[in-house]
Amino acid sequence: IDSSDLFGSVFEAPPLVSVVPVLVPLPVPGPYSYAVPEGMHVEPGSVVQVPVGPRQHIGVVWDGVNDDKLDPKKLRSITLAFDCPPLSADMRGFIDWVATYTLSPPGLVARMAIRAPAALDPEPMVEGLHYLGGVPERLTPARAKVLELVANQPGPWTRMGLAHAAGVSASVVDGMTGKGMFDTVFLAPPPVVARPDPTYAVPRIEGPQKEAAAEIVEPVRAGGFSASLIDGVTGSGKTEVYFEAIAEALRQDKQVLILLPEIALTASFLERFQDRFGAKPAEWHSDLSPRMREKVWRGVVTGEVRVVAGARSALFLPFEELGLIIIDEEHDPAYKQEDRVFYNARDMAVVRARLGNFPIVLVSATPSVESQVNGLSGRYNTVHLPTRFGDAALPDLHLIDMRRHPPERGGFLSPLLLRQMAKTIEKGEQSLLFLNRRGYAPLTLCRVCGHRFQCPQCSSWLVEHRFRNQIQCHQCGYHQPTPEACPDCGTLDHLVACGPGVERIAEEVERHFPDARTIVMSSDMLGGVKRLRLELEAIANGDVDIVIGTQLVAKGHNFPLMTLVGIVDADLGLSNGDPRAAERTFQLLSQVTGRAGRTGRKSHGLIQTFQPLHPVMQAIVSGDAEAFYEREIEERQKAILPPFGRLASLIISADTRADAETHARGLRAAAPQVTGISVLGPAEAPLALVRGRHRFRLLVHGRRNSDMQAFLKAMISQGPKQRGSVQIQLDVDPQSF
Ligand code: ADP
Numbered sequence: 084i085d086s087s088d089l090f091g092s093v094f095e096a097p098p099l100v101s102v103v104p105v106l107v108p109l110p111v112p113g114p115y116s117y118a119v120p121e122g123m124h125v126e127p128g129s130v131v132q133v134p135v136g137p138r139q140h141i142g143v144v145w146d147g148v149n150d151d152k153l154d155p156k157k158l159r160s161i162t163l164a165f166d167c168p169p170l171s172a173d174m175r176g177f178i179d180w181v182a183t184y185t186l187s188p189p190g191l192v193a194r195m196a197i198r199a200p201a202a203l204d205p206e207p208m209v210e211g212l213h214y215l216g217g218v219p220e221r222l223t224p225a226r227a228k229v230l231e232l233v234a235n236q237p238g239p240w241t242r243m244g245l246a247h248a249a250g251v252s253a254s255v256v257d258g259m260t261g262k263g264m265f266d267t268v269f270l271a272p273p274p275v276v277a278r279p280d281p282t283y284a285v286p287r288i289e290g291p292q293k294e295a296a297a298e299i300v301e302p303v304r305a306g307g308f309s310a311s312l313i314d315g316v317t318g319s320g321k322t323e324v325y326f327e328a329i330a331e332a333l334r335q336d337k338q339v340l341i342l343l344p345e346i347a348l349t350a351s352f353l354e355r356f357q358d359r360f361g362a363k364p365a366e367w368h369s370d371l372s373p374r375m376r377e378k379v380w381r382g383v384v385t386g387e388v389r390v391v392a393g394a395r396s397a398l399f400l401p402f403e404e405l406g407l408i409i410i411d412e413e414h415d416p417a418y419k420q421e422d423r424v425f426y427n428a429r430d431m432a433v434v435r436a437r438l439g440n441f442p443i444v445l446v447s448a449t450p451s452v453e454s455q456v457n458g459l460s461g462r463y464n465t466v467h468l469p470t471r472f473g474d475a476a477l478p479d480l481h482l483i484d485m486r487r488h489p490p491e492r493g494g495f496l497s498p499l500l501l502r503q504m505a506k507t508i509e510k511g512e513q514s515l516l517f518l519n520r521r522g523y524a525p526l527t528l529c530r531v532c533g534h535r536f537q538c539p540q541c542s543s544w545l546v547e548h549r550f551r552n553q554i555q556c557h558q559c560g561y562h563q564p565t566p567e568a569c570p571d572c573g574t575l576d577h578l579v580a581c582g583p584g585v586e587r588i589a590e591e592v593e594r595h596f597p598d599a600r601t602i603v604m605s606s607d608m609l610g611g612v613k614r615l616r617l618e619l620e621a622i623a624n625g626d627v628d629i630v631i632g633t634q635l636v637a638k639g640h641n642f643p644l645m646t647l648v649g650i651v652d653a654d655l656g657l658s659n660g661d662p663r664a665a666e667r668t669f670q671l672l673s674q675v676t677g678r679a680g681r682t683g684r685k686s687h688g689l690i691q692t693f694q695p696l697h698p699v700m701q702a703i704v705s706g707d708a709e710a711f712y713e714r715e716i717e718e719r720q721k722a723i724l725p726p727f728g729r730l731a732s733l734i735i736s737a738d739t740r741a742d743a744e745t746h747a748r749g750l751r752a753a754a755p756q757v758t759g760i761s762v763l764g765p766a767e768a769p770l771a772l773v774r775g776r777h778r779f780r781l782l783v784h785g786r787r788n789s790d791m792q793a794f795l796k797a798m799i800s801q802g803p804k805q806r807g808s809v810q811i812q813l814d815v816d817p818q819s820f
């Protein structure tokens with residue numbers, strides 16, 4: 084048969100080829116149009132592959148009308164449509180919203196949400212072993228162990244699972260398999276994660292937690308958008324309270340997202356979750372293997388994964404039916420991303436909940452000024468947990484006035500702190516010395532000529548790291564071996580360390596307590612996250628007497644034996660001219676001292692400061708957070724600073740200082756005249772040189788109701804053309820200003 088006979092009618096009316104907009108993960112202003120090949124089915128949200136220039140990219144079919152004037156024949160076609168559920172309309176709306184608010188290319192926002200699902204091979208079947216009965220001829224003690232086990236539980240077992248459970252090596256199992264003692268069966272691949280069960284364990288809530296939980300659960304039961312804030316001191320049982328909100332969402336068959344600032348290090352959180360729900364949540368953070376990343380992403384899109392605990396980037400996971408977001412430690416600066424798309428995951432999470440019409444719960448011992456104000460205005464429903472759970476008391480906090488109790492020459496620890504550390508060791512308890520500075524010393528110079536070691540590409544000093552025998556730039560990561568001779572005057576053995584880092588404090592501690600088991604915890608630790616997790620476990624098990632750590636140890640951990648926290652330099656964050664400095668310092672100090680005394684032992688916090696009368700220090704020791712926040716809020720209100728006003732920062736950078744400055748001036752000159760909005764600068768950015776790029780900054784300040792985005796857009800489009808190496812980084816709602 085001639086096929087033209089059969090399909091003749093089709094050839095007369097040309098096949099209907101449609102055109103759809105596709106968002107590609109590139110810094111371009113919007114979606115591109117593509118032709119849909121005949122027979123391919125796509126809809127808004129479909130994940131597809133398309134050609135852009137010479138390369139293939141993953142993209143999402145976007146919303147919007149097709150431009151009829153476009154001729155599909157002249158357009159490039161979608162290469163393939165992936166077999167996975169489309170991104171929901173809510174998710175697409177959220178991506179557009181974030182792009183508009185942060186003034187980022189929508190493709191770069193979408194890039195955080197999509198992956199190439201085809202990259203995932205089907206999960207291999209697992210081979211299982213089933214005991215057939217019988218006893219091997221040669222019954223070694225190891226084989227006897229296996230036998231004893233399978234006699235009661237014939238399986239099927241996985242090879243490693245059986246070896247593990249019997250406490251023998253896998254070769255023992257292999258030997259027995261060779262003797263024909265097991266039947267090989269195929270097991271279905273294990274799910275990404277087991278399903279958390281809201282009825283698995285009874286809720287652990289008592290007394291004030293009950294009331295708090297009732298208030299938090301009610302809006303989840305009711306459904307629809309609402310925002311709640313759990314404001315409770317460290318150890319008050321906030322986690323158990325928000326677990327009840329999660330249980331309610333699970334009962335309603337909704338997916339749940341828990342955001343945590345340091346998820347990679349919070350293994351204990353996952354275990355607590357498992358105790359309550361019988362299964363761990365899926366994790367999402369930068370330390371996941373690519374394969375796990377694929378699995379979790381797919382599980383989230385298909386709905387197989389019900390609960391994700393993740394870092395800020397988890398906010399862009401395209402859940403099938405998200406019904407609740409929890410943000411633990413909502414005040415934490417780690418929620419701000421300052422790279423490519425500048426966004427605050429806490430603020431954007433509230434937006435996502437609003438757009439998706441479901442509840443969100445913010446949690447903190449020291450809520451941000453923004454959230455406090457939202458609580459006061461009634462936008463958030465606040466519940467308070469003012470005391471620790473059970474018989475645990477907050478630590479006794481004291482300031483050490485360093486002018487009156489100075490350390491010995493060359494040291495940084497006051498005799499008062501050292502004495503308390505000695506007592507703590509005597510009792511078999513643990514101390515934590517907190518200093519938010521990695522390395523040995525923040526500044527190193529030559530004792531003969533005064534040469535300072537500066538990064539060749541940044542305006543920052545190189546920091547000596549003795550454990551690694553390196554000097555490092557904390558801006559760009561540049562490092563070199565610690566030089567033996569001064570590069571300027573050639574003197575050998577020349578280095579003088581100025582000021583302390585954690586490594587230097589460790590040296591001082593070892594001088595005073597040579598027999599104590601001491602550990603330095605910072606992100607420099609060799610062995611990465613795995614090693615850090617192990618060390619955190621060792622601390623929790625009481626295998627360490629003294630911990631010297633950066634903020635890495637400040638967050639969320641529960642160390643039962645820790646009864647003393649010493650703050651080495653409480654003034655460290657106060658002097659940088661940032662209006663948020665007081666708030667941040669207060670939050671950090673509360674959080675760090677909150678590591679002490681979580682299991683009912685009497686505990687102490689000693690805070691070394693040169694400014695004992697500073698409002699932050701007074702607020703910390705008086706425990707009167709309310710008065711502190713009242714003042715902060717009042718000052719922000721007076722100066723029309725966030726959340727009473729709006730801010731944006733523009734960093735203009737270029738290969739030469741002149742290019743950066745000229746462009747910044749040009750932008751400033753192009754700023755439209757709008758009442759209520761003013762532009763400050765340009766001035767050299769706080770880091771004037773980073774990775775060889777010179778940086779200037781413009782700050783835009785507006786009243787609360789001003790249209791910041793329209794203003795910034797106008798300024799940039801009317802400003803000088805971006806030429807050569809000039810780049811602009813736009814940060815709406817910057818962290819520091
Ligand atoms: P927060 O999140 O406020 O810091 P947690 O939820 O971690 O406080 O609780 C502090 C400690 O008290 C934890 O060890 C937790 O297991 C325990 N805890 C909290 N609530 C209960 C409860 N109702 N019953 C038993 N233990 C509890």
Ligand code: ZN
Binds near residue numbers: 558
């Ligand atoms: Zn550098």
